[in-house]
Amino acid sequence: MSALTTLAVENYRSLRDLVLPLRRLTVVTGPNGSGKSSLYRALRTLADAARNGAVAALAREGGLPSTLWAGPETTSRAARVGLRLGFSGPEYGYAIDLGLPVPEPRTLFVRDPEIKREALWSGPVLKPSALIADRHNTTVRLRDESGAWGPHPHGIRITDSMFSEFADPRRTPELIVVREQIRSWRFYDHFRxxxxxxxxxxxxxxxxxxxxxxxxxxxxxxxxxxxxxxxxxxxxxxxxxxxxxxxxxxxxxxxxxxxxxxxxxxxxxxxxxxxxGTLRYLLWVAALLTPRPPELLVLNEPETSLHPALLAPLAELIAKAASRAQVVVVTHSAPLVRALESVADERGDDLGTIALAKESGATTVEGQGRLDQPPWHWPKR
Structure with a gap:
C-alpha cells in the first residue's frame, strides 16, 4: 500500500481536534506537555483496533473516560461523547469512533468503550460513494463485487472491530489489505x-x-x-x-x-x-536496519540517553530506514530535529516537521490554520 498522508485524532487527552499531514519521514516535536506522548499513544491505540484490542488498550489507560479530552469545562462536555481515530492515504481511509456504553444495571463493565461507528473507504477522503465497509453500532454494511450494498446488514458485537469479523478474501479483500497494513506497524519506545x-x-x-x-x-x-x-x-x-x-x-x-x-x-x-548510551544506539541500529521493514515505523523519543555526538549517526539511520518504510519520529530534541532536517536536505528526502503547542489546554500545530489541514471528514454516528 501507499504511505499514509493524513492522521486524525479527536478527543484523546489534549488532542481535541488534530488533523496532521504525514510524509515519508515525519518528525513531531514540541515542548514537554505539548501532546507528543498523547499522539504516540493514540497511534498505538489505532493499531490495536486492527487486532481487536482497542478495548483492552484503553482499559490499560484506566478506561475510555480517562483518555477523553479533559479541557476547560465550557468546551469539554461535548467532547466527552467519544474518541475518534483515523488515517488515510491515496488508496484507502479508515476511521473508528469509540464511545461510552449505554448504562446497563446488569454489568460491571461500565468503562469498556463501544464502537459506535467504523468506516473503511477508498481514496483519501471519506465520501458516501467511496465507502467499502460501513458500521453503525452493531450493524455492518458491505459492498458486493458490483459495488452495490449487500441486501442484508450483518450483526457484530459492540466491542468487536470489522477487521476481526468481516475481513474475508472473497467478500471484503480491502478489509484484509488495510488490516494487514495496520498490523505491520511497528512501535519502539524507551529501550531499557x-x-x-x-x-x-x-x-x-x-x-x-x-x-x-x-x-x-x-x-x-x-x-x-x-x-x-x-x-x-x-x-x-x-x-x-x-x-x-x-x-x-x-x-x-x-x-x-x-x-x-x-x-x-x-x-x-x-x-x-x-x-x-552505547547500548541504546546499538538497539536503534538493530531496529532501523531491519531486513523486514514495516509499513509504518513509529519511534518515541529515540534520543533518550544518547550522547549529543550520536544524534547525527542516529539521524542517518532514521533517514535510511525512511527509504524502506514510512517513519514517524516523536521527539523533543531540537538537535535531533536539526540533524534529521540536515540529512533529509542532503539526500533530497521527503521530510515534514510538525511542531506541537498547547492553547487553552488543547494541542495545536504551530502555524496550521483550518485551511492548512489536510481534507478530512469523520463518519457521523
Whole structure:
C-alpha cells in the first residue's frame, strides 16, 4: 500500500481536534506537555483496533473516560461523547469512533468503550460513494463485487472491530489489505539499558529479522542483519558513531552475546559492559536496519540517553530506514530535529516537521490554520 498522508485524532487527552499531514519521514516535536506522548499513544491505540484490542488498550489507560479530552469545562462536555481515530492515504481511509456504553444495571463493565461507528473507504477522503465497509453500532454494511450494498446488514458485537469479523478474501479483500497494513506497524519506545536490562544478557540466538520491543534479542537481530546482506550498512552505522570500532556476535552453547571492540581498547566489551548510551544506539541500529521493514515505523523519543555526538549517526539511520518504510519520529530534541532536517536536505528526502503547542489546554500545530489541514471528514454516528 501507499504511505499514509493524513492522521486524525479527536478527543484523546489534549488532542481535541488534530488533523496532521504525514510524509515519508515525519518528525513531531514540541515542548514537554505539548501532546507528543498523547499522539504516540493514540497511534498505538489505532493499531490495536486492527487486532481487536482497542478495548483492552484503553482499559490499560484506566478506561475510555480517562483518555477523553479533559479541557476547560465550557468546551469539554461535548467532547466527552467519544474518541475518534483515523488515517488515510491515496488508496484507502479508515476511521473508528469509540464511545461510552449505554448504562446497563446488569454489568460491571461500565468503562469498556463501544464502537459506535467504523468506516473503511477508498481514496483519501471519506465520501458516501467511496465507502467499502460501513458500521453503525452493531450493524455492518458491505459492498458486493458490483459495488452495490449487500441486501442484508450483518450483526457484530459492540466491542468487536470489522477487521476481526468481516475481513474475508472473497467478500471484503480491502478489509484484509488495510488490516494487514495496520498490523505491520511497528512501535519502539524507551529501550531499557539499566544493568538488569534484557539487552545486556546473552540470549538464545534464532533468526531475528524484527527486533523485539524490549531489545532482548538485539544480538540475534544484529547478526541477522549482517547475514542478510546488511553487513556493510551495519559496519557503517557502528563506525559513524564510534570511529574505528567493530561489532561482533559470539555464540556459546546456542546463546548469542554482543561484543563491541572500540579503538584503543585491548579487548572487546560485552553488552553487559557497555554504557547506556552505547547500548541504546546499538538497539536503534538493530531496529532501523531491519531486513523486514514495516509499513509504518513509529519511534518515541529515540534520543533518550544518547550522547549529543550520536544524534547525527542516529539521524542517518532514521533517514535510511525512511527509504524502506514510512517513519514517524516523536521527539523533543531540537538537535535531533536539526540533524534529521540536515540529512533529509542532503539526500533530497521527503521530510515534514510538525511542531506541537498547547492553547487553552488543547494541542495545536504551530502555524496550521483550518485551511492548512489536510481534507478530512469523520463518519457521523
Amino acid at each position: 539499558t539499566d544493568q538488569h536490562a534484557p539487552a545486556r544478557a546473552p540470549q538464545v540466538g534464532t533468526w531475528t529479522p524484527v527486533l523485539g520491543h524490549d531489545g532482548a534479542d538485539v544480538a540475534a537481530a544484529l547478526q541477522t542483519i549482517a547475514e542478510n546482506d546488511g553487513g556493510d550498512d551495519l559496519a557503517e552505522a557502528v563506525d559513524h558513531a564510534f570511529p574505528g570500532s567493530r561489532l561482533s556476535v559470539e555464540e556459546r552453547d546456542g546463546r548469542f552475546d554482543l561484543r563491541l571492540r572500540q579503538h584503543g581498547l585491548l579487548r572487546s566489551l560485552a553488552a553487559a559492559e557497555l554504557s547506556d
